[in-house]
Amino acid sequence: MSRLASLLAVALAGLAAAALMLPWAPLATLHAADPALVRTVLVELRLPRLLLAAGYGATLGISGAALQATFANPLASPDLTGSSSGAALGAVIGSYFLGLTGPLSLAACGAVGALLTLLLLLAIAGRRADQLSLLLAGLALSLVAGALTSLALALAPSPFAFYDSFAWLMGSLEDRSLAQAAAALIPAGLAALWLATKARVLDRLALGEDVLAAAGHDPGQLRRGVVASTAIGIGACVSVCGAVGFIGLVAPIIARKLVRGHPGQALVPAALLGATLLIGADLATRLAPLGRTIPLGVVTAALGTPLFLWVLLRRQGEWQA
Amino acid sequence: MSTLLVDAEAISLRQRLSPTNLSIPAGSLTAIIGPNGSGKTSLLRALARIERPGGRVRLDGKDLDHQPPAWRAARLGFLPAGREITWAIPVRDLLALGGNVFASPRQAEVVEHLELGPLLDRPVDRLSTGERSRVLLGRLLLAQPALLLLDEPLSHLDPYWVLWVLKMLRETAQGGAGVLVTLHDLHQIGRFDRVLVMENGRIADDGSPRDVLTSPVFERVFRVPAGAVADLCG
Numbered sequence: 239m240s241r242l243a244s245l246l247a248v249a250l251a252g253l254a255a256a257a258l259m260l261p262w263a264p265l266a267t268l269h270a271a272d273p274a275l276v277r278t279v280l281v282e283l284r285l286p287r288l289l290l291a292a293g294y295g296a297t298l299g300i301s302g303a304a305l306q307a308t309f310a311n312p313l314a315s316p317d318l319t320g321s322s323s324g325a326a327l328g329a330v331i332g333s334y335f336l337g338l339t340g341p342l343s344l345a346a347c348g349a350v351g352a353l354l355t356l357l358l359l360l361a362i363a364g365r366r367a368d369q370l371s372l373l374l375a376g377l378a379l380s381l382v383a384g385a386l387t388s389l390a391l392a393l394a395p396s397p398f399a400f401y402d403s404f405a406w407l408m409g410s411l412e413d414r415s416l417a418q419a420a421a422a423l424i425p426a427g428l429a430a431l432w433l434a435t436k437a438r439v440l441d442r443l444a445l446g447e448d449v450l451a452a453a454g455h456d457p458g459q460l461r462r463g464v465v466a467s468t469a470i471g472i473g474a475c476v477s478v479c480g481a482v483g484f485i486g487l488v489a490p491i492i493a494r495k496l497v498r499g500h501p502g503q504a505l506v507p508a509a510l511l512g513a514t515l516l517i518g519a520d521l522a523t524r525l526a527p528l529g530r531t532i533p534l535g536v537v538t539a540a541l542g543t544p545l546f547l548w549v550l551l552r553r554q555g556e557w558q559a
Numbered sequence: 560m561s562t563l564l565v566d567a568e569a570i571s572l573r574q575r576l577s578p579t580n581l582s583i584p585a586g587s588l589t590a591i592i593g594p595n596g597s598g599k600t601s602l603l604r605a606l607a608r609i610e611r612p613g614g615r616v617r618l619d620g621k622d623l624d625h626q627p628p629a630w631r632a633a634r635l636g637f638l639p640a641g642r643e644i645t646w647a648i649p650v651r652d653l654l655a656l657g658g659n660v661f662a663s664p665r666q667a668e669v670v671e672h673l674e675l676g677p678l679l680d681r682p683v684d685r686l687s688t689g690e691r692s693r694v695l696l697g698r699l700l701l702a703q704p705a706l707l708l709l710d711e712p713l714s715h716l717d718p719y720w721v722l723w724v725l726k727m728l729r730e731t732a733q734g735g736a737g738v739l740v741t742l743h744d745l746h747q748i749g750r751f752d753r754v755l756v757m758e759n760g761r762i763a764d765d766g767s768p769r770d771v772l773t774s775p776v777f778e779r780v781f782r783v784p785a786g787a788v789a790d791l792c793g
Contacts, residue, residue, distance in 0.1 A: 310645040442656060444646050445695075452607035452637035452708070454628040499647035499682060 242496055246510040250292070253517045257288045260525060286419040287411045291520045292513040293423040294411070294475040295485055297430060299512020300505050301468035302486030303493060304433045307440040307501035308464045312494075312549060313373050315487035316352075316472045320379030322483070324355025325469075325476035326407060327383045327390065332477075334394035341421030341478060349425070349473030355379050356465045409482040409535040411520050422478035429471035434505055436460065441502030483535055484542020485512050485519075491545060515541065564737040565706060567606055570614035575601040577761040578614065583706070583739065588732040590748055590768075591741045593757030594781060599741040600640060602757060603708045606739065607637045618706055636699035640710040640741075642691045647682035650675065654698050669700045672723060688715045696724060700731060707731065707738045714743060725750050745788055748772065756780055 258280060259265070268275045302315040316322045328351020332338040338347065363375040387407070391399045405412070439460060443450055447457040472486075493508035494501065519537040526532050565583035570576065576598050583589065591599045608616055608623045616623045618634060644653070654675070670676060673693045678686065683694060692715045699707060707728070713721045725747060732738045732752075740751075748754060754771040756764035757780075764776040771777055772788055 312645065444644060444648060444653075445656065446639050446641065448604065448607075448609050448639045449637055451609040452635055453632040454608075454623075454626060454630075494646065498649055498652055499684075500652065501646050 242507060243510065246507060246514065250510055250514045250517070253514055253521070254288055254292065257291065257517050257521050258284050260521060282416070283413070286414050286416050287520065288517065289416075289419045289423060290411045290414055290475075290479055291517045293419070293426055294479050294482065295489075295513040295516025296509040297426040297471040297475050297512070298482065298486035298516070299489035299493070299508035299510070300430045300433050301471050302512070303490035303501070303505045303508035304436070304440065304464045305468055305486075306490050307443060307504075308461055309372060310443070311372055312491060313487065313546075314376075315490070316468065317380070317481065317483045317486055318373060319359055319376040320355045320383055321352040321359075321469060321472050322476055322481035322486075323380045323383035323387070325349070325352040325473040326481050327351045327387045328354075328473065329477040330387050330390045330394075330403065334390060334396060334399055341418045344477040345421045345425060345474035347473075348475075348477030349470045351383075352473040352476070353466065353469035355383060356469055360465070405533075406480040408533045409480040409538070411479055411534065412531070414478060418478045422474045425474040426471035429467035430509060432467050433464065434509075436464070437502040437505045439502065440464075440505070441500050444501055481535075482516065482538055484538045484546065485515050488542045488545050489515060491549065564619065565606065566617040566620075568615045568617075570605040570616060571612060572601045572605050572610055572760075573612055575760050576605050577759075579605070579762055581606070581755075581762070583737040585705075585735050585737055586732050587737055587752050588729055588750075589737075589739045589753045589755060590751040591739060591755045591757060592745060592748065593763075597757040597780070598760040599757050600710055601760065602755070602762075603637070603710055603739065603741060607635060607708050609637070633702070634705045636702055636704040636707045636709075638695055638699055638707075638709040638712055640714075642688050642695060642715065644683045644691065647684050649680055650683050650686070650694050651679040653683050653694060654679075654701060656698065665703070666701050669697055669727070672727060673697045673700075673720075689717060689720070692716055693720060693724075696727075700727060703731075703734075703736075705736055707736060709738070709740045711741055711743060713740075713747065721747065748788075 265276055265279065268279060298316055305314040305316070305319060306312055308314075325348040328347040328349070329344050331351075332344050332347030336347070338344055359372070359375055359379055362379075363372045391403055396402070439450070439455060442453070443457070443460070450457050489512035490504055490508040493504040493511050496507055497503040516538070519541060520534060522537045523532050523534050562585045563582055564585040565581070567579065567581040569578040569580060571578040579602065591602055593599050604610060605614070606616055611624060623631060623635070673696065675694060675697050678690060678694060683691060686694065692712070696709070696712055699709075712724060712728075716724060728738050728740065729750070742748065748768050751768055754764075754766065754768050755762050756771055756776060763780055764771050764774055766774070778784060
């Protein structure tokens, strides 16, 4: 476990260094013109971007792993439960209708949106829903939240709301300030720390809620804690970077393969993997030889869809039975 | 002669279990029977304090509600009726979940008798329901708790395993534990020390298998003639 964690940490550090230094050509050109500019580019452009990629990726990984463990469902994830879309709706309403501009208050709106979506999901699908109903209810909520977000943008007082929000809605780490990074990552970091302390009890939850309750734990309290802290983490990150798909699904699935299937032990590796994947995906958007930056969501979907389909096909037989 | 292991006072579950008092001596093997929906599982869940709207359960003289999880996990084993496990955890890890070790001769015996050896490295979600039942029972027996509450432990098992599991439960009881088992199928009823008959969320009868099977309560609750199954006691 610790060997695995250090291996992942080394990979993460390597990618982080690459994300700061690449593409290399503009840095070299700037250095020739004015060395001070290199520092500005690194600290004010690339560092917040790197921090957000690492922190958002880690939040997606650990939140996905915790939701999957709690719902006993390998397909529960921030995107498939609709919480990312709910967070986006919350942030849009906060920004265009409540007139909020501070990154922290928008992060709070995102968290409220994610929390309401998760509570609705629990109300619709039930707390130990079978995999298919949770997935369908999550999909429905996700579509409704997406439609309401479009409606909110169409009705927004600002005529440029759609245009302004497009890049953000598609998920983007570009041009964020250190203050915005802090507003996303401090709440998300606290939520992730709380989740990490629940790894052991989430492992035991594999035996069922009744077994946990018979041993004197409170499964209801655990479930509420997981839902609240994932909503805080995801809400804060979405309010700054938009909804990024698939990482919250893929990272926990791979992480569990690395820890012999234990859903709780997978939490920290899922965070490290999530960070690695999102830094890698963001790097790919910048390095792709297309002459322009491609949207982040496209890259994460390209990474995630094959794995998602693989899980679906593997489960199909069980649903038919 | 037998020491008191469990003392439950006025335990109840809303609409499923009327306030019930129950004492369980150490070293006893008890079956809970009753028609569908009569409250067999509810009685087990109330004893395990999985839900706890009212009453009190003392285990070894200590109020369960006030004991920390580690204390409860070491002394109380609960097997739920559902045998599904979502995750691909190897059987070896599942058996060890909650701090079990394979150190004592008794524990090696559990693995051997339930033939868990060949399953140890297989992921538990890929086993058959019967195999998974053996694994989950094995996990509880390895932990050697003072009180075992088992919901339908004999269902999904082949006849061979039904007999083996009953033998192991008997040995566990002889070792001083209290074992409570819900039963749907009455064929093995004669192997228990005591039978509780549930009806509409309360204990309608409580006695030895022979007494219970020949009583008018049995006829009323199960709607079959008492004599028809009395020979099950051999």
